[in-house]
Amino acid sequence: QPHVETSGVDAPDLADVRGQEHAKRALAIVAAGAHNLIMIGPPGSGKTMLARRLPGLLPRLTIDEALEVTRVHSVAGLLPPGIGLVRSRPFRSPHHNVSGVGLIGGGSVPRPGEVSLAHHGVLFLDELPEFHRPVLEGLRQPLEDGHLTISRGGGRLRFPSRCMLVAAMNPCPCGWLGHPTRACIDNADAVHRYRGRISGPLLDRIDLHLDVPAQPPATLHGGEPGESSASLRLKVEAARARMIARQGCANSQLGPRRLHLMLQAQDGAIALLDQAATELGFSARAYDRILKVARTIADLDARDGVICDDVAEAIGYRVLDRAG
Template identity: 55%
Template structure:
């Protein structure tokens, strides 16, 4: 007696199809799973056996062999419980095997037969839709998530018995529906707004430029100057997520198991703020069973690293690849996985160990050697990959008590969106979406400057000893400033302002 059930598994953030073959033959009662199953998959036999028995069906006292094909890829997770159970029931003629055709099944079984949620149902639903399946049967808690995929019938189920009755035609299940428009129309849950930030006009200007061009930012200022407050409001001035971006971001959260069941689609740009004690694997991804790290969870959003020099040096250095390539490649002996990691890096730090270097209202207790050692924790190559360095001084009392309301995020966002629209038209025949992603050939084409601007830039490079990468960063920022003004050409004042956003390069020369 042989039965075949279609299922799926995830590798990286994409799913692949798995055929669950169940063979029941005469012999001593055994339950063997082959096809490179990991520990959780091997343990399925106990859950499947109890779930079938406690759902009122007879578990065969025969030799059972389950094969997970393709057999050359390691299978992980608990999503094969339901297809294994259905394969056994089909092999024992409790349900007709023909009823299984065209459906993809996934779900973890509890001992009493309930079908529990699994990770990665969205990429699995996408795989089923691309393969042309007529439907996918998922746990109820995964129904809204899988129903995000269009042109695919998604049937949410609660128990193994309900699935059996559905396949036998004894019970009907209404396909799940998801209101995508309502999800994208939902307001920002944080309620944060730039109008709440008093003063810091220079920092706000720098962050507006960063949002308009997708640039990375390092804010330097004393404790309490508002660096964290500013960083948390950056997602409110970024352009709204497109459906494609939302799907790609949601896939990452789905695979990790961090998707909110009440919000099955990530429609707000992520804001990730890991603690400085994080490991390199936690930040970049990896582990014994590789999984995405914080840089991938921040995909299409913001990664905020507060107190940047407090992070371990090896942790900061692994940021180089995702900042440059917009993706992370994790290599292990058995496989190599690539996770997307296109994010805005927003970092914050004090100017010195005590935090009050160059603060007119507080005396700095640090020596020059201590300040150099503190700042040397951030390597030159990493600083070169951060486009904008902005100083965030302590807020003056008159700004704190000012009666004039600061500019709201929505007003800033409109200018950012207008600049991004110019960039979209500029790069519409490429895979570039903002100025920060330009390569050298794009800079030569779109960042031409006149003789006056060239002299200003040459003088700055000679005086500050900037690297070639910093030179390119200045040109990118200049292009973004011009886009905010809807200027076709980069002017001298655009370059001059862009040079000002290399403050750490200036401070390194002065120390």
């Protein structure tokens, strides 16, 4: 399929981010498999900086995708003058006070919401526990279906909404839990309640949970530049091409039955996950999400079968499950 060359003007590069190798690895996995992600870390640890670099790692837009993105932005009246075709993947980051209509779409003159403006791109929800709960609940259906239908005056409007959800949150209400030099002022109940605000159905749709710890000041400046977004994107595109050739979709979109057919897992790999599921109490949904991520890790490594190392790494991206 022909691709659109990105303009590159507004896409920040991963090479600007020093250190954070663990987070960069997770971003590559997320980009390759089109997985949803939540990052947990204190203020200033770089969660937003990392999220903004995800669109630049995703496979380039096909012509068809670019046309769909352009159409949504045109309907919303957000197409900049002189732009015939949107050429880079959208990145939308609504404030946590956003209304249901603003996030999902609708209104008396129906307009696409943020979830549709992020179509084929990234919807970034910073400070996830601060969003209104019913507004977040409204995201479940459009994220699941890849589109939403709005009925108005006997007619029906359909807006696309196939986007990747990337969320971020502090580890606790004050933000400093686990920080090397600052003290957290929250008690255990407050931390538990804070995390409980995002538990449930939305969290069930997130494949990777990533700890983004505070960065020592020395790693923020100086040192060698990291791998560039363009270089990492080549690996992402190769992994995605394997998925498309094998099953016609990204790994995140596999249903449970097809997922198990596509694993070609080493014997020990499933046994390892079964043992971890028993010891750490993973839900059935978490179990399948770990397998999807393991499948993507194997694809990034250009392997046909999932091995123990893939499963072990994928289990490492379930920090919220383990926190209980």
